[in-house]
Amino acid sequence: MQITVTVNGAPTTRDVEPRLLLTHFLRDELRLTGTHWGCDTTNCGACVVRLDGVPVKSCTVLAVMADGAAVDTVEGLAHGAELDPVQEGFVTCHGLQCGFCTPGMLMTTRALLDREPDPSPATIREAISGQICRCTGYENIVRSVRWAAEKQHTAEVAP
Amino acid sequence: MQVPAQFAYEKAATVDEALALLARHGPESLVIAGGHSLLPMMKLRLAEPSTLVDINGLAELAHIRVAGDEVRFGALVRHAALLASPVAREHFPILTDAERVIADPIVRNRGTVGGSLCQADPSEDLSAAFSALRASVVIRSAGGERVVPVREFHRGPYETAVEHGELLVEVRVPIRPGIGSAYLKVERRAGDWAVASAGAVISLEGDTVRDVGIGLSAVGAPHFVAPEAEDALRGGPATDEAFAAAGRVAAEHCSPSADQRGPVDYKRHLVSELVTRTLRQATARARGED
Ligand SMILES: Cc1cc2nc3c(=O)[nH]c(=O)nc-3n(C[C@H](O)[C@H](O)[C@H](O)COP(=O)(O)OP(=O)(O)OC[C@H]3O[C@@H](n4cnc5c(N)ncnc54)[C@H](O)[C@@H]3O)c2cc1C
Ligand code: FES
Ligand code: FES
Numbered sequence: 001m002q003i004t005v006t007v008n009g010a011p012t013t014r015d016v017e018p019r020l021l022l023t024h025f026l027r028d029e030l031r032l033t034g035t036h037w038g039c040d041t042t043n044c045g046a047c048v049v050r051l052d053g054v055p056v057k058s059c060t061v062l063a064v065m066a067d068g069a070a071v072d073t074v075e076g077l078a079h080g081a082e083l084d085p086v087q088e089g090f091v092t093c094h095g096l097q098c099g100f101c102t103p104g105m106l107m108t109t110r111a112l113l114d115r116e117p118d119p120s121p122a123t124i125r126e127a128i129s130g131q132i133c134r135c136t137g138y139e140n141i142v143r144s145v146r147w148a149a150e151k152q153h154t155a156e157v158a159p
Numbered sequence: 160m161q162v163p164a165q166f167a168y169e170k171a172a173t174v175d176e177a178l179a180l181l182a183r184h185g186p187e188s189l190v191i192a193g194g195h196s197l198l199p200m201m202k203l204r205l206a207e208p209s210t211l212v213d214i215n216g217l218a219e220l221a222h223i224r225v226a227g228d229e230v231r232f233g234a235l236v237r238h239a240a241l242l243a244s245p246v247a248r249e250h251f252p253i254l255t256d257a258e259r260v261i262a263d264p265i266v267r268n269r270g271t272v273g274g275s276l277c278q279a280d281p282s283e284d285l286s287a288a289f290s291a292l293r294a295s296v297v298i299r300s301a302g303g304e305r306v307v308p309v310r311e312f313h314r315g316p317y318e319t320a321v322e323h324g325e326l327l328v329e330v331r332v333p334i335r336p337g338i339g340s341a342y343l344k345v346e347r348r349a350g351d352w353a354v355a356s357a358g359a360v361i362s363l364e365g366d367t368v369r370d371v372g373i374g375l376s377a378v379g380a381p382h383f384v385a386p387e388a389e390d391a392l393r394g395g396p397a398t399d400e401a402f403a404a405a406g407r408v409a410a411e412h413c414s415p416s417a418d419q420r421g422p423v424d425y426k427r428h429l430v431s432e433l434v435t436r437t438l439r440q441a442t443a444r445a446r447g448e449d
Contacts, residue, residue, distance in 0.1 A: 001168060017165070018165075018167065018168035018211070019162060019163045019165055019201075021198075040160065040161050040202070041161075042195060042199060042266060043350075045263075045265060048265060054268050055265050055268060056268055057265055057266065057269075060194060060195055060198050060199065060269070061194065062168070062191075062194065062198070062211075064168050064170075065194070065213060065215060067170075108265065126264065129263050129264060129349045130262070130263025130264055130265040130266055130350055131265070
């Protein structure tokens with residue numbers, strides 16, 4: 001079946017089987033391997049991408065269900081050579097170790113900051129509660145997101 | 160890697176179109192809403208539909224609105240939308256409480272009210288909450304519409320009154336002034352299914368219980384309710400002692416199974432405690448104290 005998905009801003013048309021999951025569409029068909037594939041059971045959140053702006057677990061969405069929609073992945077976060085504030089935050093505050101959970105964490109926390117630019121640590125923890133990180137103990141992820149929130153705030157009030 | 164068996168895929172734009180597609184593709188076709196119960200089952204080949212009819216485009220089913228003396232929730236309302244709904248919070252905090260503990264925020268972005276009720280998983284939370292509220296569901300088929308009390312909707316685990324070729328389109332909850340409601344769940348970790356959960360809806364006449372609804376999930380309660388505990392309370396005093404006694408009755412009459420989430424006696428203990436606590440909290444809310 002032919003589908004057209006706007007991936008990171010670029011309309012992309014492919015012929016796919018209805019049973020192809022969005023994760024594999026991104027990773028195998030489009031070679032966008034930044035979106036990770038972990039548990040396959042909707043639990044770990046390594047596969048989170050934004051579907052029309054909303055974070056979803058792409059291992060549990062069919063590619064054909066994204067026909068006509070916009071999908072944003074971690075590859076689309078940076079603006080050219082300039083990292084998104086959440087990416088900078090994760091780098092600066094050691095929000096990752098092995099990096100397996102990171103693409104999903106970045107997409108969820110980007111969506112959180114779009115909706116709520118100044119989230120409390122409790123709000124950040126709730127937002128990422130569907131995602132598993134086996135390395136950081138989450139503390140540094142929360143710090144990274146706070147760092148990004150503050151950075152954005154400073155950037156906005158700066159002349 | 161888990162891969163579903165092959166199937167054909169159709170996208171419906173309206174309820175009528177979805178019904179026509181189900182009729183055309185026959186008894187092996189299935190509706191897909193959020194897909195967060197169905198796709199995991201298809202990946203494990205526990206479900207192998209011949210055709211999926213995608214209803215995510217049915218904007219007509221995504222409403223939450225007050226109509227006369229009831230609130231109507233469209234089948235395609237996502238968990239996240241129900242959690243955020245000021246109408247739900249104002250009239251039925253039991254739904255807001257339940258949504259806060261259903262799965263995790265990312266799953267809640269996809270999963271729907273209709274999908275949850277139709278999946279009829281024995282550990283499903285909204286079924287217990289809507290049963291406590293004595294909601295009704297509206298089922299549409301090519302022949303028309305019927306309204307079924309949610310307490311008659313579930314025929315057993317994973318079985319409901321929705322026949323092939325039908326769609327659940329709406330859930331209706333009566334607005335009763337002066338009621339209070341609450342929901343509590345015990346889970347092993349954030350986002351997991353319940354070890355046990357309970358919801359209570361209460362209306363008072365002074366210090367007497369005028370009416371009460373008690374919902375249970377994950378503990379083998381038929382239709383997700385505790386009718387014996389409701390009978391024990393109705394017409395009696397709204398006191399902590401009466402609530403504790405109702406908790407014991409509910410614990411005695413449900414039929415939990417031992418599994419990786421815990422043994423039977425532990426689950427009964429949870430039921431007793433959760434029923435007591437939700438009754439207390441629902442009563443405080445009915446009195447405007449919470
Ligand atoms: C990791 C995880 C954790 C979860 N934890 C919880 C939890 O703690 N508590 C809880 O209650 N739930 C939980 N769920 C389930 C979640 O709420 C699902 O979203 C829900 O059960 C199904 O909704 P859906 O829209 O995804 O349905 P789908 O998967 O699309 O459909 C489920 C079934 O209902 C049918 N169906 C769907 N919509 C209709 C309709 N309108 N008319 C007729 N038939 C229809 C489908 O054909 C299918 O058989 C969890 C799910 C996951 C993946
Ligand atoms: S791979 Fe999708 S949630 Fe784990
Ligand atoms: S950084 Fe290793 S899993 Fe999160």
